Amino acid sequence: MANSHPLVDRGAAVSLTGQDLHLSFGDNHVLRGVDIHVEAGTTTTVIGPSGSGKSTLLRVLNRLHEPQQGDILIDGRSVLKDDPDQLRRRIGMVFQQFNLFPHRTVAQNVELGPRKLLGLDKDEARALAIAQLESVGLAHKADARPSTLSGGQQQRVAIARALAMHPQIMFFDEATSALDPELVKGVLALMTDLSEQGMTMIVVTHEMGYARDVSDHVVFMDEGMVVETGAPEQIFTDARSDRLKTFLSQIL
Known part of the structure; x- marks a missing residue:
């Protein structure tokens, strides 16, 4: 059951909306x-200083943390009452750490979700895994163990694993920050390819070049709030808030 084109054959693109999302851990009001x-088929990057709530926002949007206030909508329909596991099947998530199973081969890591959650048999899951690994340039590593791969290769396997579930939306949470600088380029190129193929994406990143050149929309967060949003050219060349101007002056 391999896809004719692993990067795009996953149904119509969908939009994603978070409204008035709040989350606290004790006295720490993380999202305010x-x-x-995020419009269907577009890429939104979320930037901001460490501790501003960016990663927590992704975890709330796919309900790894349940919001204490607010709503989450896909194509305008609230999904808060849906089974969280059903929601997460629609949203692929790639983390800073690769989280691959070390005792399984690369292909087995990719096959696991489709077999357990999509009901594919062994041969179908293997064909799908090889197709997804081909799409990230790693089909030749299908039978290798993750420990034999570079960090950049492991992250590309993690992306293939997420794509194998046929998500309608992809989240990337600092997907390149654990990589050596020379390995970042390949992962960013793959993320750019997905964006160009029309995947709906939210990317939390410190890679300002990616945010400026690839994303359709940029969100700047600080202290659990959205301070400023806009097109990349506006955010990076005509920032309106003093807080964003200060942030950019420190990193660019």
């Missing part, structure tokens, strides 16, 4: 009324 909207 966050609004975010």
Whole structure:
């Protein structure tokens, strides 16, 4: 059951909206009324200083943390009452750490979700895994163990694993920050390819070049709030808030 084109054969693109999202851990108010909207088939990057709530926002949007206030909508329909596992099947997530199973081969890591959650048999799952690994340039490593791969290769396997579930939306949470600088380029190129193929994506990143050149929309967060949003050219060349101007002056 391999896809004719692993990067695009996953149904119509969908939009994603978070409305007035709040989350606290004890006295720590991590998200303070966050609004975010990602149009179908577009890429939104979320930037901001460490501790601003960026990664927590992704975890709330796929309900790894349940919001204490607010709503999450896909194509305008609230998904808060849906089974969280069903929601997560629609959203692929790639983390900073690769989280591959070391005792399984590369292909087995990719096959596991489709077999357990999509009901594919062994041969179908293997064919799908090889197709997805081909799409990230790693089909030749299908029978290798993750420990024999570079960090950049392991992250590409993690992306293939997420794509094998046929997600309608992809989240990337600092997907390149654990990589050596020379390995970042390949992963960013793959993320750019996905964006160009029309995948709906939210990317939390410190890679300002990616945010400026690839994303359709940029969200700047600080202290659990959205401070400023806009097109990349506006955010990077005509920032309006003093906080964003200060942030950019420190990193560019």
